[in-house]
Amino acid sequence: MDHPRPTTAAPAAERAFTLVELLAALGAMVVVLGAATGFLLTALLRENAVLEAERLEAMHDDLAQIMVRTVKTAAAFQIYTDKSQYHPGRSENGVRTGNFLVCVRTDADGTQTESDFELSGQGIIYTKTVAAGTATTKTYANARIPAGSVNLFNTDLGMVQAAWEVQTRQDLVPFRVCAMPLVMR
Amino acid sequence: MQWREKGFSLVEVLASVLVLASASVAITAGWRLADYKELAMRLDDRAGRLLRECYEMQTFAPAESKPFKAAGTPNNQSLVQGFLYHPRAQPSDPAQDRGTYLDVVPYTISISPDGKSMELRYELPGFGRIRQQSMRRSAGFNPQPLDP
Numbered sequence: 001m002d003h004p005r006p007t008t009a010a011p012a013a014e015r016a017f018t019l020v021e022l023l024a025a026l027g028a029m030v031v032v033l034g035a036a037t038g039f040l041l042t043a044l045l046r047e048n049a050v051l052e053a054e055r056l057e058a059m060h061d062d063l064a065q066i067m068v069r070t071v072k073t074a075a076a077f078q079i080y081t082d083k084s085q086y087h088p089g090r091s092e093n094g095v096r097t098g099n100f101l102v103c104v105r106t107d108a109d110g111t112q113t114e115s116d117f118e119l120s121g122q123g124i125i126y127t128k129t130v131a132a133g134t135a136t137t138k139t140y141a142n143a144r145i146p147a148g149s150v151n152l153f154n155t156d157l158g159m160v161q162a163a164w165e166v167q168t169r170q171d172l173v174p175f176r177v178c179a180m181p182l183v184m185r
Numbered sequence: 186m187q188w189r190e191k192g193f194s195l196v197e198v199l200a201s202v203l204v205l206a207s208a209s210v211a212i213t214a215g216w217r218l219a220d221y222k223e224l225a226m227r228l229d230d231r232a233g234r235l236l237r238e239c240y241e242m243q244t245f246a247p248a249e250s251k252p253f254k255a256a257g258t259p260n261n262q263s264l265v266q267g268f269l270y271h272p273r274a275q276p277s278d279p280a281q282d283r284g285t286y287l288d289v290v291p292y293t294i295s296i297s298p299d300g301k302s303m304e305l306r307y308e309l310p311g312f313g314r315i316r317q318q319s320m321r322r323s324a325g326f327n328p329q330p331l332d333p
Contacts, residue, residue, distance in 0.1 A: 025195055036209045039213060054223060169273070176234075177238070
């Protein structure tokens with residue numbers, strides 16, 4: 001008597017993937033996700049560097065504009081080799097080239113404003129003192145003297161000039177400022 | 186099988202992974218375009234700064250140090266031409282990275298024949314479908330030397 005042979009095939013709804021199919025799918029997922037994550041991380045790092053470069057350049061552009069405005073409106077100015085050579089209230093014995101610039105402006109109401117720019121390490125420090133009162137200080141980081149130059153400031157052409165470079169993770173941004181003080185025009 | 190017991194099929198999961206990966210690539214492409222626009226803006230700002238410096242030198246520097254002679258011909262090449270962008274050189278071997286920078290995006294400054302205005306020109310590099318563009322920035326001289 002013949003008995004019907006039991007079948008091993010499951011109904012379509014109950015079929016599952018084989019181990020090989022699962023492993024292949026898992027491998028594909030790892031490759032796709034890994035590539036996408038790597039791509040995204042690289043882009044994130046690059047984006048971060050771009051934003052930092054933009055921020056630094058904007059900051060130093062701000063400094064350059066302050067410097068031009070300060071020099072142009074100065075009633076008196078002096079350059080010193082460094083800050084230690086300067087004695088507040090006595091603008092004398094300046095030099096043609098140095099890393100410390102002090103500018104003094106007197107407003108119509110008699111208020112005196114002193115602005116100092118100092119190259120210190122890897123940054124430029126700007127200090128503004130109004131009427132010998134509270135001083136406001138701001139540091140502009142990542143600055144360096146360009147190759148071939150020795151100091152930040154000079155008066156070689158009979159006008160105040162400053163040159164520095166800003167190093168970012170993306171690029172090098174040169175800054176040059178030249179301004180003629182009102183009193184020298 | 187009850188509907189509550191249904192899960193995602195493997196094909197659905199794989200498809201969603203592909204969609205997520207494509208989305209991340211599209212996002213980074215958007216960022217790159219934003220970076221390009223931002224670089225174009227920075228180059229424009231630099232052009233403005235260079236023009237201001239050149240203007241100040243032309244107005245106040247001694248005759249022999251002015252960027253242009255009275256006839257409008259360049260007097261000091263280093264002041265009227267150079268490069269706007271100095272990206273960090275990236276050698277294929279990171280160990281050889283010596284912190285050097287390249288010079289790209291050349292510019293030239295010219296003065297009008299009547300000596301009343303200055304113009305800075307440079308070529309903005311293209312990006313993807315955006316073509317290279319010729320850019321110009323100009324500043325006019327006032328009877329009294331003031332900022333451009």
